[in-house]
Amino acid sequence: xxxxxxxxxxxxxxxxxxxxxxxxxxxxxxxxxxxxxxxxxxxxxxxxxxxxxxxxxxxxxxxxxxxxxxxxxxxxxxxxxxxxxxxxxxxxxxxxxxxxxxxxxxxxxxxxxxxxxxxxxxxxxxxxxxxxxxxxxxxxxxxxxxxxxxxxxxxxxxxxxxxxxxxxxxxxxx
Numbered sequence: 744x745x746x747x748x749x750x751x752x753x754x755x756x757x758x759x760x761x762x763x764x765x766x767x768x769x770x771x772x773x774x775x776x777x778x779x780x781x782x783x784x785x786x787x788x789x790x791x792x793x794x795x796x797x798x799x800x801x802x803x804x805x806x807x808x809x810x811x812x813x814x815x816x817x818x819x820x821x822x823x824x825x826x827x828x829x830x831x832x833x834x835x836x837x838x839x840x841x842x843x844x845x846x847x848x849x850x851x852x853x854x855x856x857x858x859x860x861x862x863x864x865x866x867x868x869x870x871x872x873x874x875x876x877x878x879x880x881x882x883x884x885x886x887x888x889x890x891x892x893x894x895x896x897x898x899x900x901x902x903x904x905x906x907x908x909x910x911x912x913x914x915x916x917x
Contacts, residue, residue: 750819753911755842755862760871765863768843768877770795772830772870795872801826802896802903808834809891811882817914818842818880821860822906825849825876830894832870839865839884839891840915846876854907862915883915 758764762771772795777784788794821844833839842862844855855878865871865882870892873879882891896903 751911752817753857753860753909753913754916755860755913756916757840757862757864760863760865760869765843765871767845768861768879769828769871769873772832772872774868795830796828797830797872797894798826798828798875799894799896802898804894805897805899806892806894809893810888811884811891812888813886814883816840816883816885816917817912818883819909819912820906821855821878821880821909821913822904823876823878824873824895824899824903825905826903827896827899828872828875829879829899830870830872830892831865831882832892833865833867833882833884834890834892836867837884837886837889838867839882839889841865841871841879841881841883842913842915843873843880844878846874846878849876851905854909857909857911857913860913862913880913 760771765771842860844859
């Protein structure tokens with residue numbers, strides 16, 4: 744079916760974004776207090792378990808600002824990247840939503856079950872890092888437009904984009 748309005752609806756309860764709740768899908772990157780250039784905060788990113796575990800060695804990393812118009816609060820397709828982690832965070836402090844499902848089977852035939860898709864509200868001062876192969880739809884938001892910091896690989900959308908149609912339109916229950 745190409746007309747999403749003719750599809751059955753699957754409502755997603757929007758969860759609070761916490762490190763524990765988001766752990767099956769990725770990591771929440773929280774602000775770290777810094778003392779300014781050259782000051783010692785006694786924080787060691789090389790030994791901290793809170794540091795984002797990035798996988799960017801399967802290509803050339805790309806950091807860019809994605810400018811999106813409002814696309815609605817529903818989706819009938821979901822995608823993943825099987826070679827790279829992806830980091831997303833809004834600019835300007837705007838809250839946004841994302842639908843995610845655990846990585847699971849890495850084959851081309853795989854698709855997440857509707858009941859495995861979770862929805863999260865992401866505050867405008869946090870970034871999420873998706874595990875390699877985490878299924879995701881979004882970002883979605885209620886604003887007219889929004890800009891997002893996006894860290895992935897240069898060829899992610901051309902060589903590492905596995906998208907599938909869903910049997911229902913997933914909608915966020917706000």
